[in-house]
Amino acid sequence: MTPDEFRSQSEGTAPSSVVDMLLAAWSAAVGQPAYVTTAVRDILGTAPRTFGQWAADHASAFTTDS
Incomplete structure (x- = not known):
């Protein structure tokens, strides 16, 4: 997903400042x-296991x- 797609899909779910912060961190x-x-x-x-190990x-x- 591109940053623009993320911005579009995030619209209305989080303030734009939060979206900007997430995109910058990623x-x-x-x-x-x-x-x-x-x-x-x-x-x-x-020790931790993979999801596959846990599922099995x-x-x-x-x-x-x-």
Whole structure:
């Protein structure tokens, strides 16, 4: 999505100053490595998993017995 598309779709949902701030922050982050923390491990006491790993581990919770 281009910045103009974001502005158009954000119209009426947030002040233009907020949209400008988000676009500036996202623009500044392009090409930069993601900010990574140890928060999940610190809070849960276990290593984080990908969504795919979580979904596979919990697949039975999303199925029904016929």
